[in-house]
Amino acid sequence: MSSIALFDTAIASLYQALETPVGIVALCSAGVAGALVIVSAFVKTMIPLRCLAVGGNLGFLIYGALHPSLIMVLLHGTMLPINLYRTAEMVRLTRRVRASAGSDLSGVWLRPYMRKKRLRKNGVLFHKGDEATHLYFLAEGQIEFVEIGEVMDAGRLFGEIAFFAPDKRRSLTARCVTPCTVLQIDENTFRQLYYQNPAFGFEVVKLVAGRLLADRQRLEEKLALAEPPAPRA
Template sequence: MTWVEAIGWLGAALSISASAMKTIIPLRCLGIATNVVSLTYASFMGLYPSMTVNLVLLPLNSFRLFQMLRLIKKVKTASKSDLNMDWLKPFMARRAVKKGEILFAKGDSASCMFYTLSGRYRLKELGIELPQGHVVGEMGFMSPNNRRTQTLECIESGEVLSITYDEVRQLYFQNPEFGFYFLRLASERLFNNMEKMEAEIARLRTTQAAAPIKEQVSA
């Protein structure tokens, strides 16, 4: 066996190994190695169709690997900071929203989440206005019955980004690290909401306890 044939067999082995990978990053790494080895073999053997295929796949695999590594880095940074989810924006679709439009209603089946780019939005049941740059609807992904617990209304025309839960699941299963950090982000948001609710309950109890005292003083 010549060294050129050995390179060919190495390319074949790498290609088989890449097909056996269960997660996206090892698959892309082996794909890049396969492209380099196969391109070398095809060059020496004058296999122009194979050269063309690998010349196309090499930059494509490299770009996809870079994209996923950048995503994981941003998710890690976000999970350690202020729960900012800007890292998800490149995977979302932009849409315009008009004043008075209901993006989702309480009890609806939940299938996507939103990122507010511009305009003003309000959770009707809670009476909470959401700021720009806010992710809303992500908890439906974690809900057992995938039902909305609030109604989101647009009170000033603007734009939002949206991503379906199916697309989130694809990102989730493509890379375990992404899934872990997404779960962490969702959990931290849930606990933050619980803390706000507890603070509001405590405030209401304080107000109710102070009311009888004021009545006695007035009397």
């Protein structure tokens, strides 16, 4: 069949579809879905992209149901719940980050994206000078930073400074004072979360900055307590 014949067949099918309300709805749905697909090509962030994908799936699903196409119904009927789930997941992440990062310096909101690791008493999580491949959250137990003799209780995020440092090297050794449960997130997972939702990375920067300021304040308070009183004249 020549290209002209194919074009004539397509035009005839179009006019035939426009003769019924069902056909008009099917074509409008396909047109809207196609427009959403084109718009999605210019979107840079994942949440709007997923929302456009959901709209496209709905449009093509309606078209496939009204202008019967089993393949289109199966394809977009499968993709629709996947895109809905991923969109909801990203929205939950955004809300959790925004709700917690400003006030919760523990990093609890990162827990759903971290993997669990158990260590025995006196076990070493990392040594000074090791490459910082993970960001950690202490879920249970106590960890001592050997070089400075500081013990950290459960419920704290740690290891973030070296994780983001240019040389990515640990400045302290982390040893378990008691049996510990540690949650960890690696750089690849962190990058995926960032690319899916850039707001995640922005809020993590705020978290790290908040932790640095809190550590600085504690250090200043310790120095102030350690200073001898000024001699009286």
